[in-house]
Amino acid sequence: MSLDTDDEILQDFLIEAGELLEGLSEQLVQLEQTPNDKDLLNAVFRSFHTIKGGAGFLSLENLVKICHRAEDVFNLLRQGQRQVDSNLMDIILQVVDVLNRMFDEVRSGEMPLPAPDHLMAALEPLTLPAGEAPEAPPAGNV
Incomplete structure (x- = not known):
């Protein structure tokens, strides 16, 4: 299925979410230096949350x-x-790399392909509190 790249709502999403995605890369570099920075953790969470919301509105399920x-x-x-x-x-x-790839696909008018299964599998145990699941295996290169 192709997307209407002239759709104003889609263009607004690509601009706003694209800026959040750019900011995410910078925030993640900062987070490596200050992993307990609550404000930074909140900012990264909000970026993923906002991108997810806009993508949901546009039915970009992947x-x-x-x-x-x-x-x-x-x-x-x-x-x-x-x-x-x-x-x-x-x-x-690697998630950010995949999101960048997905955004490129959307900009090209295509529905984004799913994230690689190995990356989704690597993310899954990280969605549970530490100690409640085995640690995630290292994800392969995207």
């Missing part, structure tokens, strides 16, 4: 799915039920 999983991870981080570590950051950075 975008919604990956943003929802990332949002769940950051919700736990905000609540102190999980800690930032190198494996988690590697997986989240």
Whole structure:
């Protein structure tokens, strides 16, 4: 199914969510330096949440799915039920890479392809409080 790239709502989403996505990359670099920064954790959570909401409104389900999983991870981080570590950051950075790919597809008028199964599988245990699930295996390269 193709998208109407002339749709004003879609264009607004691409601009606003694209800015959030750019900001996410910078915020994640900062988070590696200050992993317990609550304001930064909240900002990253809100970015994923906002992108997910806009994608849901536009029925971009594959975008919604990956943003929802990332949002769940950051919700736990905000609540102190999980800690930032190198494996988690590697997986989240791959999520951002996939989101960038999905945005390129949407800009080209195509529905975004799903996130790779291995990445979704790597995210899943991170959506549970630490100790309630085995740690996520390292996600392969996207």
